Amino acid sequence: MAKRQSSGKFSQIQPAKGKLGVMIPGMGAVATTFVAGVEAIRRGLAQPIGSLTQMGTIRLGKRTDARSPKIKDFVPLAGLDDLVFTGWDIYTDDMYAAARNAGVLERDLLDKIKPFLESIKPRKAVFDRNYVRKLDGPNVKKGKSKMDLAEQVRDDIREFKKTSGASRFIMIWCGSTEIFLRPTAVHASVKAFEKSLQQNDEDIAPSMIYAYAALSEGVPFANGAPNLTVDIPVMSELSRRNHAPICGKDFKTGQTLVKTILAPGFKARMLGLSGWYSTNILGNRDGEVLDDPDSFKTKEESKLGVLEHILQPQMYPQLYGKIFHKVRINYYPPRGDNKEGWDNIDIFGWLGYPMQIKVDFLCRDSILAAPIVLDLVLFLDLAQRSAELRGIGIQEWLSFYFKSPMTAPGLYPEHDLFIQSMKLKNTLRHLKGEALITHLGLEYYD
Numbered sequence: 001m002a003k004r005q006s007s008g009k010f011s012q013i014q015p016a017k018g019k020l021g022v023m024i025p026g027m028g029a030v031a032t033t034f035v036a037g038v039e040a041i042r043r044g045l046a047q048p049i050g051s052l053t054q055m056g057t058i059r060l061g062k063r064t065d066a067r068s069p070k071i072k073d074f075v076p077l078a079g080l081d082d083l084v085f086t087g088w089d090i091y092t093d094d095m096y097a098a099a100r101n102a103g104v105l106e107r108d109l110l111d112k113i114k115p116f117l118e119s120i121k122p123r124k125a126v127f128d129r130n131y132v133r134k135l136d137g138p139n140v141k142k143g144k145s146k147m148d149l150a151e152q153v154r155d156d157i158r159e160f161k162k163t164s165g166a167s168r169f170i171m172i173w174c175g176s177t178e179i180f181l182r183p184t185a186v187h188a189s190v191k192a193f194e195k196s197l198q199q200n201d202e203d204i205a206p207s208m209i210y211a212y213a214a215l216s217e218g219v220p221f222a223n224g225a226p227n228l229t230v231d232i233p234v235m236s237e238l239s240r241r242n243h244a245p246i247c248g249k250d251f252k253t254g255q256t257l258v259k260t261i262l263a264p265g266f267k268a269r270m271l272g273l274s275g276w277y278s279t280n281i282l283g284n285r286d287g288e289v290l291d292d293p294d295s296f297k298t299k300e301e302s303k304l305g306v307l308e309h310i311l312q313p314q315m316y317p318q319l320y321g322k323i324f325h326k327v328r329i330n331y332y333p334p335r336g337d338n339k340e341g342w343d344n345i346d347i348f349g350w351l352g353y354p355m356q357i358k359v360d361f362l363c364r365d366s367i368l369a370a371p372i373v374l375d376l377v378l379f380l381d382l383a384q385r386s387a388e389l390r391g392i393g394i395q396e397w398l399s400f401y402f403k404s405p406m407t408a409p410g411l412y413p414e415h416d417l418f419i420q421s422m423k424l425k426n427t428l429r430h431l432k433g434e435a436l437i438t439h440l441g442l443e444y445y446d
């Protein structure tokens, strides 16, 4: 165990010894693109483009020190060879069949790793059509109560712990977007939640049952969908109690990624904004699920918060007091996973003169999401091995990866990608007892 001075505190990080078991509810486009990608990279068939943990560097000390190690050489992360996988889905397709069905990666690549992908078969899902109306599948658990279903997921986790050969574990939700739910008294404490699990309360969605099971087994949980899942007091309580870090929600990929790159730039230059119209066409299963207004509402809330938090209209009423912000997602099957997102941005400058920016992003949703899944798996595992991070619950330093970052109660989230990036890297420096980088730089002129 390494002991290091960290901003006056001792920060201990246990080494990444042994295998890391990755458990994925939802074996669809994102999950299969992630798992197949990891295997392709392990075999030297492709590069981990888009992954900060694999490709990123971190500057340490002064600009004149020339110390910029790779992040994976700076903090002890699990290696790709150490990852082993399991998953749950309502369909019976193994990872190969599911990846073929998702249509993201080329058949040629998938065929090279077919036996590996075929070996990952879905466990029976906890699923209820009342929460995802557009889907229905045969591979679903039956139980007397929601508590019974949670016990069955806990059994799955224990079984994977025994048979996978892994010593550490992570769960990451790559399942569908559920209907919009608000936090209620049911979610306020572990006690209330457990009573409501017994009573089959409708405020408990399937994704919460997985999260409850994982955290109860001491397994960290990341939420890739905009679902409420772990963004409720009961999960923070369980997370802290069992030293199983949590983070979420909703992977920050295509259009929202672009939004959180552009909007901080407008604000930094004090350019006004009167409207931002975002529309998408998307033809994958995610698009089909989001065709249901109640699932779309969950996504919409997640996407809309971004501008308000970045632009702070209450502080700049002349610039951002009257923004018309609209987000649309249209299900259009011919495009499959290759989404097209249009943004029309109405800005104004000096003396109020209007200008327009048009962005047409022909993106690949799951190609953007897969490296996020990898980084979150590796960083959450790091957090659980860090004496300083494992007991704090929400890992806000991972906001970088999310459309709706979770924060401690009463805090507003940071959406600006560059603030998020600085926060993440400074957290890593802090963990290793390195000086934080403020970009002040006056010392170079002494």
Ligand SMILES: NC(=O)c1ccc[n+]([C@@H]2O[C@H](COP(=O)([O-])OP(=O)(O)OC[C@H]3O[C@@H](n4cnc5c(N)ncnc54)[C@H](O)[C@@H]3O)[C@@H](O)[C@H]2O)c1
Pocket: 025, 026, 027, 028, 029, 030, 031, 088, 089, 090, 091, 102, 125, 126, 127, 128, 132, 135, 137, 173, 174, 175, 176, 177, 206, 207, 224, 225, 226, 250, 251, 252, 253, 254, 284, 285, 286, 289, 364, 365, 366, 368, 369
């Ligand atoms: N770039 C992106 O693709 C992106 C970005 C942000 C968020 N997301 C979110 O990530 C999630 C996955 O996206 P995707 O494109 O892979 O979707 P997908 O539809 O291809 O895959 C989701 C899978 O989850 C399964 N599922 C649904 N409910 C389940 C349950 N209760 N238990 C187990 N399995 C369940 C479905 O059967 C499906 O196979 C979605 O919620 C999506 O909104 C994706």
